[in-house]
Amino acid sequence: MDDDSSIARLAAMLREETQRARPGDKLPSSRDLMRRLGVSPVTVSRAIALLAAEGRVVTRPGSGVFVAPVREPIAEAPDPSWQTVALGDRMVDDRGVVSLLARPADGVVPLTGGYLNPALRPVKALAAAAARAVRRPDTWAMPPLNGLAELRRWFAGEVGGTVTQNDVLVVSGGQAALTHAFRALAAPGAPVLVETPTYPGALAAAGAAGLRATAVPVDSGGVRPDLLAEAFAVTGARVFYCQPTLHNPTGATLTRERRDQVLAVARAAGAFVIEDDFARYLTTGPVAPPMVAMDPHGTVVHILSLSKISSPSLRVAGLIARGPAAHRLRAVQVVESFFVARPLQETALELVGSPAWRRHLGAVRQEIATRQAALLAGLARHAPSAVVGLVPGGGMHVWVRLPPGTDEGAVVEAARLGGVLVSPGRIYYPSEPPGPRLRLTHTAPDNLAELDEGIRRLGAVLTS
Incomplete structure (x- = not known):
């Protein structure tokens, strides 16, 4: 009989046969199945179609039906979305901190960061101190x-x-x-x-x-x-x-x-x-x-x-x-x-x-004064529209105000594409910023030449 039950019974029998056989083995022909089981051609073709849809057999016109190659099961993609409910709605926002810790790509001048450039660090004194300490x-x-x-x-x-x-x-x-x-x-x-x-x-x-x-x-x-x-x-x-x-x-x-x-x-x-x-x-x-x-x-x-x-x-x-x-x-x-x-x-x-500590403090303070002066001179020369409101008595940074209406985010991104990294003012505010600002770090570049080049690149963005 060519009803659904006969199709299901034939499909079940063929499944068992594919499990006993090896990949590539040929199954009985449609004519053999019709003669042995007394079913119609339609029943045979539909049963084989079910197994093909399940990936158990492959049909090759003119050659017959064969046991399909073994395929590794496709792993279900991990889904950690359940954690959203478990964690609740309190988020730890690390974006501002990460942006200050990021290392610049080759050829990019950093005018951002929270630490001394490696060339200004007391590397030899630290190494000597560590060697003495571990002994x-x-x-x-x-x-x-x-x-x-x-x-x-x-x-x-x-x-x-x-x-x-x-x-x-x-x-x-x-x-x-x-x-x-x-x-x-x-x-x-x-x-x-x-x-x-x-x-x-x-x-x-x-x-x-x-x-x-x-x-x-x-x-x-x-x-x-x-x-x-x-x-x-x-x-x-x-x-x-x-x-x-x-x-x-x-x-x-x-x-x-x-x-x-x-x-x-x-x-x-x-x-x-x-x-x-x-x-x-x-x-x-x-x-x-x-x-x-x-x-x-x-x-x-x-x-x-x-x-x-x-x-x-x-x-x-x-x-x-x-x-x-x-x-x-x-x-x-x-x-x-x-x-x-x-x-x-x-x-x-x-x-x-160690005596190296006081020498290091003096050297860094002198370098800070030199670099700050170079940064201020560079801004006056290359980026006069960036207004310095306060010249600090030291430190690593200068806080500048951009012209009203300037798109701060666009400036930061254009500067990045132009090969210089700067800190956007918005990350320093707990609420709405009063206007576009940038923080520029003069201790991040390797030397005064790189510092001036970074300011030049920033100035090109501000005047474009």
């Missing part, structure tokens, strides 16, 4: 959880005031210090005040901790204390993050008077000040003492990193705090990462205790 018999032993006593004593001496080694926690660089501080000092969902503009890594760390960044405007003298007081009152925030020396990106430095005012405002609000002193060793002139040295009450949580002035891989910083906040910060580090690797701490201690 110590206890270098591979577990260090004290809060850091080597000698290194903590050194950090305390650098900060001054009444800070002691007992107030210092050695952490894995400035970014880790920020992460610890945000998590320790504020609960997820709480507001945190930041300067605007500010360091993108701080915005990313605050966001990763689940905090809501609220902008406090700065002027040529740094954060405005009157607006800081208003922001504390409006938001109820209990943490303010700031960079009082060579503020990133504007280059502003708080005077002693304004530092006193910021401390008074924070104390009145019952709030902490996270003082990111990343540029302490990048100044080319005198600077006021750090706020932590002016603060006996534990208001300031201070960060002093060695990475900016030495090498990005020397991830060692001092995190200074007093009172219950200090205990919580130590607890956060122990829970998250135990401690900083002792060989790295020993290397840092050897470096800062």
Whole structure:
């Protein structure tokens, strides 16, 4: 009978036969199947068509039907979309940080970055310090959880005031210090005040901790204390993050008077000040003492990193705090990462205790002054439409304003295509930027000639 059931029975019988046979074996002919099973030609052809659709047989007109070659099953494409629900809607935004850490392609001039060019780093001094450190018999032993006593004593001496080694926690660089501080000092969902503009890594760390960044405007003298007081009152925030020396990106430095005012405002609000002193060793002139040295009450949580002035891989910083906040910060580090690797701490201690350290500081400060002057002269010559609002007293960067109406993103992309990398201003703002800006890094190029070439390429984009 030529009904569906007879087709199904014949197809089942042929499936079993293909399983017993080898690939390439010939199946019985249609005539044999018709004679042996008493089925019609239509039943045979439809059963074979089913097996062909399943990939079990191949038909060769004029030759017959053959068992198909064995094919590896096609693996199902991985589908991690289920994680979207499990992770929730809180996102860690690393774009601003990654853009500052990216390495330029060959032939591209970097006018962006957060560290000294390799030619300016104390590579020989670091190598010598590391060699001395690893020869110590206890270098591979577990260090004290809060850091080597000698290194903590050194950090305390650098900060001054009444800070002691007992107030210092050695952490894995400035970014880790920020992460610890945000998590320790504020609960997820709480507001945190930041300067605007500010360091993108701080915005990313605050966001990763689940905090809501609220902008406090700065002027040529740094954060405005009157607006800081208003922001504390409006938001109820209990943490303010700031960079009082060579503020990133504007280059502003708080005077002693304004530092006193910021401390008074924070104390009145019952709030902490996270003082990111990343540029302490990048100044080319005198600077006021750090706020932590002016603060006996534990208001300031201070960060002093060695990475900016030495090498990005020397991830060692001092995190200074007093009172219950200090205990919580130590607890956060122990829970998250135990401690900083002792060989790295020993290397840092050897470096800062060597004569090469002071020589390096002097050389870098002289190079910063030379490069900053070259950058300013290059902008005046090649890109006069890029306005420098403030000439900082050191640092790695200059903050420039583009003409109103300029498409900042288009400029950054055109510059990249033209062979020069610059930092877009928008990544430095926790809210809407007031206008098109660029941050230009003069310590990133290999030499003054490359620096001038980068400015020339940028100027060609701005005048096109």
